[in-house]
Structures are given as structure tokens and as C-alpha cells.
Amino acid sequence: MIVTIAITGATGALGRLVLQQLAARRPNETVVALARSPEKLTQAGVEGRRFDYNDAATLAPALAGVTTLLLISSSEIGQREAQHRAVIAAAKAAGVGHIVYTSLLHADRSPLSLADEHLATEAALRESGIAWTILRNGWYTENYMGSVPPALAHGAFVGSAGEGRISSAARQDYAEAAAIVLTGSGFEGKVFELAGDEAYTLADLAAELSRQSGREIPYVNMPEADYAGALAGFGLPGPLAQAIASYDAKVAEGALLDDGRELSRLIGRPTTPLSASIADALRRTK
DSSP, X not given: OOOEEEETTTTSHHHHHHHHHHHHHOTTSEEEEEESSGGGOOOTTOEEEEOOTXXXXXXXXXTTTOSEEEEOOXXXXXXXXXXXXXXXHHHHHHTOOEEEEEEETTTTTOOSTTHHHHHHHHHHHHHHSSEEEEEEEOOBTHHHHTTHHHHHHHTOEEESOTXXXXXXXXXXXXXXXXXXXXXXXXXXXEEEXXXXXSOBOHHHHHHHHHHHHTSOOOEEEOOHXXXXXXXXXXXXXXXXXXXXXXXXXHGGGTTTOXXXXXXXXXXXXXXXXXXXXXXXXXXXXX
């Protein structure tokens, strides 16, 4: 049987890494990169097809001949459920045999507002009649690395997470897990709770940043509203700043904590340590 793997959001941060992983694992595999702007693709050896969540006419035709689909969740919060349902319907019409979906860690019990759309998508997959695998991805360590430059500039790492612990992993780790599932067998009907091996607090993150930068960068815990205001002051749009602050505040409730180590078992190696991600972030600031 000829296997054709397609990836939605192929020009995004996760999609690009999955394409690289597939090229390394199965260089002769047929891979289709689905993107709103396929001309932005930089990965050689893949076929780019236009695929716009908001343009239903592009969906089923772009999935022609696809056997396995990685549905990377849309970035448009509030529109995800409708967009994902449209993709699932198009996949069924196109005869896709297996959908792998990137969901949210502990989506069935997460206090994060993000969980609802992910759960709705998981339900749509189960109802679709298509074989499915759900990758409930934890936080990307990169979500916090974007705060490194302002922390260095202002002499403090700010947040609203209190002493909550975070089991994040590098985006590369999640990309490798996705590639393994896409090219492997026996994963149908399974839900994976994927997170980093070692949990840390934001105070731990600030201490590691201080150690590596040679500067004293304390963690300053702020009320959620104040943190949202600080993020807006850094240039983030108000609604996004409020959303990020709300996610951070839920860390104290265990929203980003997981000690199951399913991710490292799936990829066959330890997840990327926080220290390595901070070192990479510091290199990027130079």
C-alpha cells in the first residue's frame, strides 16, 4: 500500500519541524504539505498544496490521495472547532484513512479555556468513522522562551504562575513524536498525554536563566490582571495578553503538570531539558 502523509499548518513552527522529522525518518515517503500559503514552504521533497481552514473549497481537493493526515490544531482560538470539523469532514470525503490530531494535555480535565475546542475536535474524530490518534501535547518550552529578551532587558522574569509546576518540552520533541506516530503502526484509537520529563516552576526557570546569563534575573509573580497589563506593555494585543495571563494563572492549579513521561517513552529518549532551551534562547538574543 502506498502511504501518503499530509500535514496541516505545514508552514507553522510545529509543522516545519514535523516535515524535517519525516524527511529524516522516511526520505522516500510521499509527504504533502498543506498550508494557506504553500509558496512559503522551505522543505525540499514535499508537495505543497493550498489548504485554508476558512475556505472549504480548498479542503477535500487538497486531501486527494492522502492516507494519513496530521491535523495540527488551528491557531485561531474561538474558530478551531468549526475549522477542525470542516477538515475532518473533508478528510472523510477524500477517503483519508487515519487522522492524527494535536490536542491539549489532559484536555478532558484541564482548567485551561483552550480545552473546550480540543475536546470538541476529539469528539468529532471519534464520531467520524476515520481511524484516529490523539496527541495531547503539553506546553511548548518555547512559549516561555519568548520572554527571555524582555527579562534580560528589564532584569526580571514576570508571570502569574506562582509555585505551579510546568512539564513543558521543546517543540522538537513533540514534532518527533508526531513523526513516529505518522510513520508507525498500532497507534490507532490511542490517546497520548505528552509532556516533558522534568517539571519546573517559573522561579526555577528564572534561576537557570540567571545562571546561564551571569546576571541576577529574579522571578516576579504578579496578579493575573497586572501580568496581562505587562504583556500588553511589551506589545501584545490586549486579548492575547489576557489569554496568556489566564493560562499562566492556571498553572498553579496543575494545568501544565504531568509526570507520566509518555513523550520520552514514545520518542525513545529524554525530553529536551529546560537548560538546553534557555541556552538556545540566549544564543538567539546575541
